[in-house]
Amino acid sequence: MASSSSSFTFFRRLLPLCSSKQRAKFSPFSVREGLGGAFRGFSSVSSPEQKISALKEEVRRLEDDSSVPDDEIEKIRREFDAAKQCFLKIPDALKRMPKMNPQGIYVNRNIRLDHIQVYGFDYDYTLAHYAANLQSLIYDLAKEYMVNEFRYPEVCMNFKYDPTFPIRGLYYDKRRGCLLKLDFFGSIELDGCFYGRRKLSVEEINEIYGTRHIGRDQARVLVGLMDFFCFSEACLIADMVQFFVDAKLDFDASYIYQDVRKAIQHVHISGVVHQKILLDPHRYIVKN
Structure with a gap:
């Protein structure tokens, strides 16, 4: 009851x-x-x-x-x-509810489209999708620029891009010369710390950083390598670091980053990479 x-x-x-x-x-x-x-x-x-x-x-x-x-x-x-x-x-x-127009244009702010004379679209990986060969092209052009303009040793011309090495979302430590993969909490992943092309063990990570967690002070010297175009940049940085390690030469990790970064920027800004693509578009652009 x-x-x-x-x-x-x-x-x-x-x-x-x-x-x-x-x-x-x-x-x-x-x-x-x-x-x-x-x-x-x-x-x-x-x-x-x-x-x-x-x-x-x-x-x-x-x-x-x-x-x-x-x-x-x-x-x-x-x-x-x-x-x-x-x-x-x-x-x-x-x-009875009104249906949205499938051909309509919806924005989250007021804008008078009749006042717009030119519409622009993002090109890279939006209108144009690139093949894996593009990373090798950027890598080779940047490598040649570093040898010819920054006087890096001629032996660096033998470097080859390794498509299996870089991944998205890496960080480069400009102070210590390490490539890092961090998790959501800002800690170095167990298989995500490389010095040159050599993967560091947990003991080596703790010896270098004291802990796997990257604090605020340590994060100030990190630079992100996040998008697809950074694959060739990350691989070239690692190869340059490995060259100096193997040659037992002292080097400044921040200068290596600056030189690689300048070389990559030159490849894009000068238009040399676009000229190479236009000479053989089927090799570098995916038809969709």
């Missing part, structure tokens, strides 16, 4: 939501929120038919309960019928 009384009391809380005095305020959203949200036994993801069936079972259960007065049962039935009609009208209400 206590359970029936509790359920009946809980059900009566729904009655004002479906009363005849408030029928004009009904909407598909208010019905869903009132009946699906307030009635504990009905899931918010249930279909209207499932909710109607559950309400019908509740009415039948209350009819079998002799402790509930007949006038209360009749009132509940009227409210149930009103709620049922609201549920049945939901599909029609959705059909």
